[in-house]
Amino acid sequence: MQALPHSTGPTDPDIVVLRRRKVVMLTLLGTLLPPTWAQDASANRAPSVLNAYGADWLPKGSGPLKFFGFKAYDATLWLPAASGGSFSFNRAFALEIVYNTSVKASDINNTSLIEISRISAATPEQVQAWSAFMTGMFVDVKSGDRLLGVHVPGAGARFFLNGRLLGETPDAAFSEAFFKIWLDPKARKPELRAALLGL
16 A cells, blocks of 8 residues: 655745735734734713713623513613612712613603603603603604713703713703613613612
């Protein structure tokens, strides 16, 4: 039986050329795509509008809101570094929502009012005033849009869409009632609340 000739590597010029092209393509892709650590760092970078409310904001926790397996949005709770990572309605915090689908402003308003009425002890007059405020402020959103709500203790709340101020209110009771939709023990999605608060 004749032994096969010993091979030290490809000798076919076409194979060598193809492999060289593959190495060149991978090298080019490596220079065009940011490394994984850079993507992770970018994902943990606080929205720039938060600089007006304190320095060094850090994510407390984040998680998706899903219905029947479909992701509606990703939410992140941001806390200033001075908080020591401790969440409280007595300190500033921000809730950021990155939408995965289009949502009408009317749906945002209606769902918010239903949840506020269910969780908080708001009076009918408060609910009416809060409904008018949200109707005048919220707009339709699409996939990729970023809605940011900032809770300022004793001074109400401010809301931004993609870095642009949507509206603000000095109503501290509204601010607490609104953010309780996600952060109260009676929140409709306890798994999302736990993810946001790092429980």
